[in-house]
Amino acid sequence: MIKYLTSLQKKKVREEERLYIIEGDKIIREFILSGVRLKLLISKPEFLSSLSAQLKEGIEESIPVSFEELKLVSTLRTPHNALALVGMDNEAPGPGAAGKGLSVALECVQDPGNLGTIIRAAAWFGIRNIFCSPDSVDVYNPKVIQASMGAIIHVKVFYTGLEEVLKNAASDGAIIYGTMLDGKSVYDSALQEPGIILMGNESKGISDRLAEYVTDRIMIPRFSDALYGIDSLNIGMAASVVFSEFARRKKA
Amino acid sequence: MIKYLTSLQKKKVREEERLYIIEGDKIIREFILSGVRLKLLISKPEFLSSLSAQLKEGIEESIPVSFEELKLVSTLRTPHNALALVGMDNEAPGPGAAGKGLSVALECVQDPGNLGTIIRAAAWFGIRNIFCSPDSVDVYNPKVIQASMGAIIHVKVFYTGLEEVLKNAASDGAIIYGTMLDGKSVYDSALQEPGIILMGNESKGISDRLAEYVTDRIMIPRFSDALYGIDSLNIGMAASVVFSEFARRKKA
Numbered sequence: 001m002i003k004y005l006t007s008l009q010k011k012k013v014r015e016e017e018r019l020y021i022i023e024g025d026k027i028i029r030e031f032i033l034s035g036v037r038l039k040l041l042i043s044k045p046e047f048l049s050s051l052s053a054q055l056k057e058g059i060e061e062s063i064p065v066s067f068e069e070l071k072l073v074s075t076l077r078t079p080h081n082a083l084a085l086v087g088m089d090n091e092a093p094g095p096g097a098a099g100k101g102l103s104v105a106l107e108c109v110q111d112p113g114n115l116g117t118i119i120r121a122a123a124w125f126g127i128r129n130i131f132c133s134p135d136s137v138d139v140y141n142p143k144v145i146q147a148s149m150g151a152i153i154h155v156k157v158f159y160t161g162l163e164e165v166l167k168n169a170a171s172d173g174a175i176i177y178g179t180m181l182d183g184k185s186v187y188d189s190a191l192q193e194p195g196i197i198l199m200g201n202e203s204k205g206i207s208d209r210l211a212e213y214v215t216d217r218i219m220i221p222r223f224s225d226a227l228y229g230i231d232s233l234n235i236g237m238a239a240s241v242v243f244s245e246f247a248r249r250k251k252a
Numbered sequence: 253m254i255k256y257l258t259s260l261q262k263k264k265v266r267e268e269e270r271l272y273i274i275e276g277d278k279i280i281r282e283f284i285l286s287g288v289r290l291k292l293l294i295s296k297p298e299f300l301s302s303l304s305a306q307l308k309e310g311i312e313e314s315i316p317v318s319f320e321e322l323k324l325v326s327t328l329r330t331p332h333n334a335l336a337l338v339g340m341d342n343e344a345p346g347p348g349a350a351g352k353g354l355s356v357a358l359e360c361v362q363d364p365g366n367l368g369t370i371i372r373a374a375a376w377f378g379i380r381n382i383f384c385s386p387d388s389v390d391v392y393n394p395k396v397i398q399a400s401m402g403a404i405i406h407v408k409v410f411y412t413g414l415e416e417v418l419k420n421a422a423s424d425g426a427i428i429y430g431t432m433l434d435g436k437s438v439y440d441s442a443l444q445e446p447g448i449i450l451m452g453n454e455s456k457g458i459s460d461r462l463a464e465y466v467t468d469r470i471m472i473p474r475f476s477d478a479l480y481g482i483d484s485l486n487i488g489m490a491a492s493v494v495f496s497e498f499a500r501r502k503k504a
Binding site: 222 | 369372373375376377378401406439472473474475476485486488489490492493496497499500502503
């Protein structure tokens, strides 16, 4: 069992088994409360007994363990009280999904913490669909789930060629917003729906190939002259600011 | 030398020596370009030779090393090309500093990545002073410097009792903004200077003791009904959004 669980830290195994690991009281609660079934819960007895009978119905099998046993299967340095196995539940986006409302497209985002942060920000600001290029970090990577704080269940993350997504969305009338250093201030840009916010790789940004589809280049202006090498915010921070600005306008 | 350098990963030793470590090409360049002198540069020969004669003048001593040698002293899993020692340069804030312009006050922020992110966001959005309660994580922790991407040289971070800071700033006419879950939407709040943005501990938020000084409670509204346990954004994301909103208003 230990070997099986640790093998799920590998993307290949996760995809074969169609299962992934979630960890931590808060995240597990978020999943059950949202109606996601747990295939297996491995937890200290206190955690299980803290759940209501109704919540327990969402758990197919559970194994009580000690803290020391949890340590053996945890993906974290200091494990929380519980860990669970959840089935992958990818639904292909319906036709034209990218051409409706506001979506996000990520090209080759590599850092699991960054993807998790972007998912958390998307969930907070009401964005439901994220399209990732196939060379982006895997959404079921335990570090992504951790950084997303479980928000992954409220946002659909699809891996697919972005050219197709952007082309189809544009033909449905969506504006393609690209976050680029030479863009126009996001505060002064018209932000409209349907729209797609395209963000590029952490160090290389958006590729020339995808930049062709961008209709509106946007950036977050810097309010300081003293910075030299710091030419951008981290992508998770940038996503938070840009999503916030879209949400603020929509509300207003 | 190896032992000496690794000992600087401890706060106590850093404070005795009045020295701290910075690491990575980009961060080191940012420091030298900003006029900070390096006491010691430990780098691959390529890095040193990539610097102009003028930049080299800012380096007091340099030791060329191999990648394997760098690994022995690096604070990172995968070291960059260079690492340097820098003298601590704390200047006490002038009287009334907290009562002028916009400052940030952090109560017991614990995670080094979070403090680094907040410093990076502050530098980007033109905030120059951060006051931290004495029980906050140390700004010279290598993980803080790393997450700040070197922005620490553009923002002054002071450790001091926050009651005094808030009290004095308020008597100078500053508004004390507290980020709190029961606050008013930051988008709908009057955001003014002089002001202090007070943010609390990652899990406990702002203490009752400091909440007494808050004049305007602000929060970032959530644009989704589906979230259960996720009751806030991460503090680094929240700081980015709040600083952005202050900067946007100031500009407008």
